[in-house]
Amino acid sequence: xxxxxPLRIILAKVGLDGHDRGIKxxxxxxxxxxxxxxxxxxxxxxxMVVEAALQEDARLIGVSLxxxxxMTLLPxxxxxxxxxxxxxxxxxxxxxxxxxxxxxxxxxxxAELFTPGTPLTDIIAWVRENVEAVPT
Amino acid sequence: xxxxxxxxxxxxxxLLASTMSGEPIKDLYTAADIQExxxxxxxxxxxxxxxxxxxYRGRLWTMRQFAGFGSAEQTNARYKYLLANGxxxxxxAFDMPTxxxxxxxxxxxxxxxxxxxxxxxxxxxxxxLFEGIPLDQVTTSMTINxxxxxxxxxxxxxxxxxxxxxxxxxxxxxxDILKEFIAQKEFIFPPEPxxxxxxxxIEFCAREVPRWNTVSVSGYHIREAGATAVQELAFTLAxxxxxxxxxxxxxxxxxxxxxxxxxxxxxHIDFFEEIAKFRAARRIWARHMRERYGARDERSWKLRFHTxxxxxxxTAQQPELNIARTAVEAMAAVLGGTQSLHTNAMDEVLAxxxxxxxxxxxxxxxxxxxETGAANTVDPLGGSYxxxxxxxxxxxxxxxxxxxxxxxxxxxxxxxxxFFQQEIADASFRYQAELEQKKRVxxxxxxxxxxxxxDQLEILRISNEVEAAQVERVRRLRASRDAAAASKAxxxxxxxxxxxxxNLMPSLIECARAxxxxxxxxxxxxDAFGLYTEKAII
Numbered sequence: 001x002x003x004x005x006p007l008r009i010i011l012a013k014v015g016l017d018g019h020d021r022g023i024k025x026x027x028x029x030x031x032x033x034x035x036x037x038x039x040x041x042x043x044x045x046x047x048m049v050v051e052a053a054l055q056e057d058a059r060l061i062g063v064s065l066x067x068x069x070x071m072t073l074l075p076x077x078x079x080x081x082x083x084x085x086x087x088x089x090x091x092x093x094x095x096x097x098x099x100x101x102x103x104x105x106x107x108x109x110x111a112e113l114f115t116p117g118t119p120l121t122d123i124i125a126w127v128r129e130n131v132e133a134v135p136t
Numbered sequence: 137x138x139x140x141x142x143x144x145x146x147x148x149x150x151l152l153a154s155t156m157s158g159e160p161i162k163d164l165y166t167a168a169d170i171q172e173x174x175x176x177x178x179x180x181x182x183x184x185x186x187x188x189x190x191x192y193r194g195r196l197w198t199m200r201q202f203a204g205f206g207s208a209e210q211t212n213a214r215y216k217y218l219l220a221n222g223x224x225x226x227x228x229a230f231d232m233p234t235x236x237x238x239x240x241x242x243x244x245x246x247x248x249x250x251x252x253x254x255x256x257x258x259x260x261x262x263x264x265l266f267e268g269i270p271l272d273q274v275t276t277s278m279t280i281n282x283x284x285x286x287x288x289x290x291x292x293x294x295x296x297x298x299x300x301x302x303x304x305x306x307x308x309x310x311x312d313i314l315k316e317f318i319a320q321k322e323f324i325f326p327p328e329p330x331x332x333x334x335x336x337x338i339e340f341c342a343r344e345v346p347r348w349n350t351v352s353v354s355g356y357h358i359r360e361a362g363a364t365a366v367q368e369l370a371f372t373l374a375x376x377x378x379x380x381x382x383x384x385x386x387x388x389x390x391x392x393x394x395x396x397x398x399x400x401x402x403x404h405i406d407f408f409e410e411i412a413k414f415r416a417a418r419r420i421w422a423r424h425m426r427e428r429y430g431a432r433d434e435r436s437w438k439l440r441f442h443t444x445x446x447x448x449x450x451t452a453q454q455p456e457l458n459i460a461r462t463a464v465e466a467m468a469a470v471l472g473g474t475q476s477l478h479t480n481a482m483d484e485v486l487a488x489x490x491x492x493x494x495x496x497x498x499x500x501x502x503x504x505x506x507e508t509g510a511a512n513t514v515d516p517l518g519g520s521y522x523x524x525x526x527x528x529x530x531x532x533x534x535x536x537x538x539x540x541x542x543x544x545x546x547x548x549x550x551x552x553x554x555f556f557q558q559e560i561a562d563a564s565f566r567y568q569a570e571l572e573q574k575k576r577v578x579x580x581x582x583x584x585x586x587x588x589x590x591d592q593l594e595i596l597r598i599s600n601e602v603e604a605a606q607v608e609r610v611r612r613l614r615a616s617r618d619a620a621a622a623s624k625a626x627x628x629x630x631x632x633x634x635x636x637x638x639n640l641m642p643s644l645i646e647c648a649r650a651x652x653x654x655x656x657x658x659x660x661x662x663d664a665f666g667l668y669t670e671k672a673i674i
Contacts, residue, residue: 016232016248018321020672021362021448024561025568027674041672042321045244067232068487068598072247096452098486099592116452116485117581119572 006036007132009060010053012044014077017067022094022116026062029120035127046076053089060131065095070105078109090131094118152575156406157364158566159529165521173524178514182422184415184527186473187438191514192505197469198476199501200277200442204229204254205488206602208264211254215269217491223498225307227277227478228265229253230287235322237283239655240606249603252488253279257610258653262290263297272300276307277352277442277476282324284311285333286657289644292345308349308398308442311337314375314547315354318556319361321670324658327548329665333640334379335386338393340641349398351379352442358556359402360448362564365413368402369530370537371556373420378547380429394425395435403465403472404446408526410465411517414472416530417441443469444478450485453580453588458482463500470510471517477501487595557673610653617651625650626660633664 011027013020020042031037040052044063053061065073074093081087093105094114102113111130114123145153154160162169176182179189188194201223204211215226230253233245239257240249249255256262266276271294280287288309295305313330316323323330334351341348355363355372363371376397383393399417403410421439425431445465450458459482466479481489481497489497505511517523544550551557570576577583625647632638640661647657 016236016244017252018316019361020321021360021564024672024674025362025565028561028565029568031674037674039672039674041670043244067248068251069232069247076247096486098595117578119582120568121572 006034007060007127008036008038008056008058009062009127010049010056010058011037011039011062011064012049012052013042013065014044014046014049014063014073015065015067015069016043017065018042019066020064022066023062023064026064026094026120026123029124030127033124033127046073046080049077050080050084050086050089054084054086059090060127061089061091063091063093065093068096070095070097071101074105074110075108092126146575150574151577152570155365155409156404156567156576157366157409157563159364159366159409159526159533161522161526165525167521169521169525172528173519175519178518181426181434181437183418183438185515185518187418187440188514191473192470192511193514196505196511197474198224198275199498199505200225200227200476200478201494201498202227202229202277202279202444202478203494204231205252205596206250206254206598207606208254208256208261210250210602212265212267212269214491214494215265218494218498219269219274221495221498222502225275225277225476226269228279230278230280231255234283234287234654235280237286237324237654237658239653240603240610242655246603249606250598255602255606256287256290256654257606258613258651259290259293259648260609260613260651262287262294266291266294266298270300271295271298272304277310278307279310281310281313281316281320281322282330283654283658284309284313285337285641285644286648286654288337288348289641289648292645293648302345303347305345306347308352309337310352310354310400312351312354312375312400314378314551315357315372317551317668317670318358318371318375319363319560320357323668323670325661325665326668327551329661330668331378331382331548333661335382336639336641338379338383338396339386339388340639341396342388342393346396348396350393350396352398352400353379354400356400356402356444358560359404360446361560362567363560364563365404365406365409366530366533367537367559367563369413369417369420370534370541372399372401373417373424373534374538374541374547376421377424380425384429390425390429390431391433391436394429394431395433395438398475399439399441401441401443401474402446403443403469403474405449405461405465407464407468408522409530410468411472412523412526412530414441414443414469414474415515415523415527416534418473419527420531420534440475442476442478443472443474445469445480447480447484450480450482451578451580452485453585454590455482455485455593457580458485459496459500462497463504466501466504467508467510470504471515473515483593483595486593487597490594490596493593554671554673557670561673613651614653621650622647622652622656626652626656629657630660630663633661
């Protein structure tokens with residue numbers, strides 16, 4: 001791990017839905033895998049998520065939503081990061097997101113999207129390979 | 137029977153031999169397993185075998201598909217389509233802003249309007265939603281919780297405008313705020329004022345809307361959030377008892393309101409466990425209502441329930457398999473004696489269902505009702521060594537949880553302490569770990585994945601025009617209504633909310649009549665009640 005510090009990850013539910021089963025399972029799995037996970041909870045706006053990531057000096061933001069608002073709220077997170085000059089923070093997401101939307105979100109800068117049925121080991125491996133290995 | 141296999145044992149193929157909830161089960165049940173078995177008859181206390189003597193021969197379950205998306209006009213058209221295809225009752229899905237009590241033009245509603253249900257901001261939308269549907273000829277279930285009293289008020293005003301008197305209006309309000317704190321998380325006010333609003337609707341309907349089911353005490357969301365079958369059973373019934381306690385504390389007699397409490401359970405994929413859960417639920421409710429609460433009216437003893445097949449069991453991989461899963465789950469609900477049923481569409485794991493997938497889901501129920509013979513014999517598994525034993529096991533598990541909840545001080549203290557939330561988080565993590573270790577299989581997800589790369593289904597997309605039009609609609613409404621009447625009604629609501637004595641339903645109905653928006657009514661109540669935030673537990 002870079003600099004001996006565990007990699008810090010902000011996890012959040014953005015939007016209005018309260019389906020937090022998935023993000024809690026992911027939070028626990030990432031924590032058990034040795035990352036420092038801060039789950040900031042439900043109904044976070046894009047602004048609140050980016051603010052939390054800056055405050056906590058997080059390298060990664062993971063957001064979950066199941067309400068169908070991903071094409072509005074994920075781009076809003078990316079816009080807010082650009083506005084704050086914090087494009088180095090890596091954003092990933094999870095939820096019920098159709099394939100066509102995934103391509104569009106990735107072209108907007110979202111690094112990865114995990115859909116239902118993804119093994120936790122894949123998510124952990126992705127964080128290790130794509131973020132932890134890259135020096136800040 | 138020590139010679140048979142027990143908890144934690146694995147089968148020859150390496151899979152766990154327990155139920156999907158982790159309940160230990162044996163490989164063989166015999167007469168020795170039901171020595172204390174006390175056979176009861178369908179239609180008789182404690183109703184293990186069903187609340188009707190004639191089962192489904194007398195009357196089939198109600199096929200009630202949950203639907204709602206986009207604008208009120210679009211959803212109204214879907215309702216007419218479903219009714220024309222043989223559906224019996226309506227079930228309204230609201231969008232997230234409506235569920236969270238906020239108007240479409242609230243900034244945090246962006247991106248959410250019409251996506252997972254229909255947008256309703258005011259009486260005007262409710263009138264459109266039920267246009268051409270006489271409210272004395274259908275029953276309507278409304279899935280709404282924190283703002284439930286507001287949507288009920290709007291519905292009653294629509295009936296009034298159709299010339300249908302309230303004593304002829306039938307339907308169900310979900311109105312189960314406790315499970316919001318426990319699992320679904322669509323809370324707004326703190327628990328105490330939230331409970332006050334629930335009791336207000338119970339009290340008001342007992343007097344004015346006698347055919348209305350005031351609370352649909354819901355295990356569905358608890359289960360979907362990751363609970364086991366026993367947890368779903370125990371937490372749901374504990375919530376039900378908490379509503380009974382609260383209404384009695386208001387001064388009502390138990391038989392005045394208990395017959396109008398109904399339940400809503402999940403039908404998951406572990407077939408026998410689910411049937412046992414439904415049977416146990418009826419028995420536990422009957423016993424507690426009669427013995428603990430002293431209810432004398434038999435209707436207070438009878439647990440009536442709606443079932444939805446498990447959304448969480450559906451897979452995005454090879455989604456056509458979901459038709460088979462849903463059929464198995466629906467069969468469990470029928471063998472468990474459900475009063476009404478929603479079958480999920482195969483594409484609900486991807487988006488809201490298309491007309492085609494919604495029709496296939498409804499047809500699945502119609503097949504069970506007409507082709508399979510399942511409706512011909514009441515409680516066909518009654519007396520089975522395995523079924524009776526598993527029913528008892530479910531019941532014992534639930535009673536153990538009731539004792540734990542009581543030790544904590546009741547449902548609300550247990551919510552505040554995070555007890556339910558932790559139990560559910562632990563269960564859901566344990567299940568996920570078992571999947572990852574391949575101790576359990578979900579076809580298409582962690583085994584039998586051939587075919588996963590086939591083309592995806594066509595899915596329903598909600599256009600952004602719905603959002604812009606709905607925002608415009610609510611703004612136009614605020615500008616065009618009688619402003620003095622609206623602000624007078626809101627002021628009255630604000631005053632009533634601050635007084636501990638008032639029942640808020642009459643004030644909410646006045647607000648609905650004056651075309652106050654949902655967000656305005658919630659705002660008036662937030663002023664008095666405040667907002668709740670939870671401590672997230674992982």
